[in-house]
Amino acid sequence: MRRTEKRLAGRRLSGLMAGAALLLLAACSNEVVVRGNLPDPDSMAEVQIGVSSRQQVAEALGSPSTISSFQDRTWYYIGQKQTQVAFMDPEVLERSIFVVSFDDAGIVKDTAHYTLEDGKIIDPVTRKTPTEGRELTILQQLFGNLGKFPTSQQSGDQ
Secondary structure (H helix, E strand, O other): OHHHHHHHHHHHHHHHHHHHHHHHHHHOOOEEEEEEOOOOHHHHHHOOOOOOEHHHHHHHHOOOOEEOOOOOOEEEEEEEEEEEOOOOOOEEEEEEEEEEEEOOOOEEEEEEEEEHHHOOOOOOOOOOOOOOOOOOOHHHHHHOOOOOOOOOOOOOOO
């Protein structure tokens, strides 16, 4: 009878450990996330230079991700796919920027398609801007105002 109980307890323990291992593996799974508007190549081929109007572009590709700041003659369709495993940095799998430029009459003047390979890595400047003043220690910050302000007895307010 004791052996049966030990076997049963061992099976329960191994079942719990297997379940815990599955939960841990599920937590580390990578998920592909699509952000923005990634139009498919067939839809982009429907946009014809000198033929398509704004309305036709909107019907083929949907609303743009952004529009140029001045004179709204350029529409940008921006999207990317990325994946992330647990706490690691996200990895960009695919990036697409489709640019549609219109003339004054609202007909497509030019198109351009940029992908992840067309991107450039920018190294930002990491300098620090110097500030005026001096750096105080924690004790100087805590006790720095002691004795600076007059008390009611010192100012004659009795």
